Amino acid sequence: VKAFPALRGLHAKFSLLVVATLLLMLAVVVLMLQRQSALQREMVDVSRASMRTLVSDHLRVHGEAVAAQLAESLANPLYYFDLDEIDTITRNVMRQPDVAYVIVYDPRGDIIHDGAGEIAAYSQPMDDPLAYEAVAAQGPRTQWSESILDVSSPIRVGPQRLGGVRVGYSLDSVRNDEVRATNALGKRLREVGARDFIGIAILLMSLVVLAALASLVLQRALVRPIRQLAGVAHEIEAGNYGATVPQSRRNDEIGELIRAFGRMGASIVRHDRDIRRMAYTDALTGLANRLAFRESLDQRLLQLRGVGRQLALLFADIDDFKRINDTLGHDVGDEVLLQFANRIRDAVARHGGAEDTLLARFGGDEFVMLVEGGDQPGRDARAVASRLAATLVEELARPITVNERQLFLGTSIGITMFPDDAAGAAMLMKNGDIAMYQAKVAGKSCYRFYSRAMDQAVERRVRMEQDLRGAWDRGELSVVYQPILRVADRKLVGAEALLRWHHPKQGVIAPSVFIDVAEQSGLIEVIGPEVLRVACREAVRWQEDFAKGAGMFVSVNVSPRQLRSGTLPDQVAGVLRDTGLPALQLHLELTETAVIGDEIQASMLLSRLRSTGVKVWLDDFGTGFSGLSHLRRVPVDGVKIDRSFVADILHDADDLALTTAIIAMAHSLGITVVAEGVEKEGQYALLRERGCDLAQGFWLGHPLVAEEFVRLLE
């Protein structure tokens, strides 16, 4: 679990908050205590002042009353100057508490009696600071000094002022009382304050304890589970989806979080499984995919290295599958693939033997198998692979029914051996690919073991493709014309335009070789239109330059790829327009396989071509497996009986019968029949006998370059 920096953890933040709160409270308490202390002092001061006022007022009132009473009672004795009586009265007053002095004085302020008994100060003027005012005052007078309250009152008889009396009260005891009371109050207040302080201290301590408890609870209830979850999350992040999420029975939000986290973990595990399955499985067929196969292969090779065991890699590719997708749609293609996959699976189950035979689909129409041989004789890898390949070729050649339609497909299989052919997986797979390719080259629907020679063949083919590219522009390709004669009178009626390649180094290369390369590589789509244009231009020249050439047609081969591109009718129309060749004098030859994939589209294209007047012939008729039924559905103007039939027509009764039947049937459909590969007079004679319309062949005329062919017309 990540250790958070000091002040960023949840717990640290909470603790900080708590400490801040406590400090704030402490500050408030200290402030309060200070205020309380100040309040106490203030209270003591105020009460001292009010006490002083109270006591002073009381003393003053009392003193004034005493002075007034004294002045009253002293009036008569003073009138008669009865010092004895004055002495008695003043002594009585002197006996009262706090009375410091009693002075009776005459109107001038001279002392008559000072209460001391001896009248030591008799007739002396009063010289204390308060005397002047007391004497000068017309009525009762109260004066304060630091230690004395002096109350004076004049003594009168009627309006006559006889003198006055002053009573001095000592403030010492008052002050003492005041100090005592103030001290008592202060003490009491301090006691109360101390009690409050203890209470507050206890309260604060409780708060501290409470905060510590809250911190502990937070740590246990919140921080710890969150850290645990964070730990699990880190593990999941690192790829360990199986990390155990802690269980919780808690009913609160944290419990819910932990449980949700657990569910999330399980969900992630599930998703991971699904994703892995999707990553390693072919969605359509459920077989392992390229990635899974590649990993297994690597693993298997690693295990077998040095053990001496053999492995066989089978690389199967459905022949012409692309045509299915292109012409029948991908749904059909997928259905085909599914059925193929099932057949392959069954075949593997039957012949693969061991359960460790790997089967995978490499996308598209490629299937790959890895077969491990056993120890017993006849069970070695090569033998098993060979048997399995044979079975697959056989199984997959059986027609497939899709949407109540039978499709005929084949499979080409390449086989390569480990460790004989290659030591690494990449090499092994490349070898398998090459072997499969060889099987295709070898005519499809078969299997081939890899050999070193195949490498060279492939290399040659690749180089040829490179050489072919641009060959037209360099003038290496040329068009030759083979005469086509009417069988009945051996009259020259047309010519088939054929492509020749004169390789600068290898010399003339057979059309069967480079046409295939052009077709496979797509170069045919560039070369084809050029050939068409040249041929048409030549045919126009025949018409225009030679009397014999009038009405002669030229026949041009159209490859399946050209037909499939869909632009053929426009191309043809364009060429006819450019060259000025009448449409009737252009014949297009299509192989059966070109139309076999999608008859509907092919029929549509052919119809468009024919509607412009162009004639369409079906080339190599009889070799395809569509048979005669095609003629019914595909609108053609003629068929060319394949040279293999013509070659054996003299010796093979079946071929003759077939040829005869084709001719008869074509005629019955109103279709022209052309025989090619006529090399002997007998053949020609026989064809004429059977009613064949047109024929071509070495016996009738070799392909000629344009200039030579023109000479036939002169």
Added chain:
Amino acid sequence: LHAREPDLRELPIRLLACLLVLIAGIAVFPVRAANDPHVLVLGCLSSDPKSDYDQLKPLLDYVVPRMAGVGIREGRILMARDLQQMGSYMRRGRVDWVTGSSATGMTLQSRASARPLLVTERDGVARDHSVFFVRRDSGIATMRDLRGRSIAFRDQTSTDAYFVPATQLLEQGMSLQRLLSPKDHPESSSIGFVLGGTELNIATWVHRRLVDSGAMSDADWRNPQYVPPSFRTALKVIGESGEYPLAMEMVRGDLDAKVQARLQAILLDAANDPDARDALLHYARTTRFLPIDPATGETLARLRAAIVHVRAEAE
């Protein structure tokens, strides 16, 4: 106050105090305008100058403005504690006019040559007589039965409760002997007298048998404040004196005649003057002043003689 023995420490003080009293009379309260013919000084015997002052002042204030014609511009009051002091004031001309009981007036006449000016009627009574009373169950029937018995008087300045009854007893041939306490007993040949200080004391002492008899004015005898009704039922009067004026206004013997005449006239008219009403009421509840007719003069003369007699016999 003076009952205790003076100690050595106090002795000089007391001597000094006595000396001071004498000085005070002259120095402290000098009537600065002594013998000033423009000042009329009203005198009075008083033990409470402070309150008596207020009684005298209104009448003086009433009189003085009316005497401007005779040169009086200011009035003053001077009080004395006793007859000796008042006599002294009069002799020295410091007091012009004194109000007091008949006995006081006569004493001043004897000692200080004061002249009677007017008889003073108080509460509507100008003249009265004194009565002698005893307990009914005392067995005393006549005043002669008082010989060897005790009698309670008020004080030695009293006219009605001292001089008049004492004179009457002396005139009947009885001798008076002062007793210091009501429990004291006189010689069988004389009548022992004690001073009760107040009329209530006199009545109470008689009622309680502390003394055998008592004497006071008839008006006081009838006053329930002095003689409560419960007492009176147990008491009986056994003798009476002749009538005499209760109070008098005296003037200094050498007072200017014009002043004296003017004063006399004003006082005589005062009873008829509504402005004088309050002043008279304050003046010991005086209702009017009466001139001294010859009969009254005779009565006074007798009283003066009696006082001298009493003083000689009883003191």
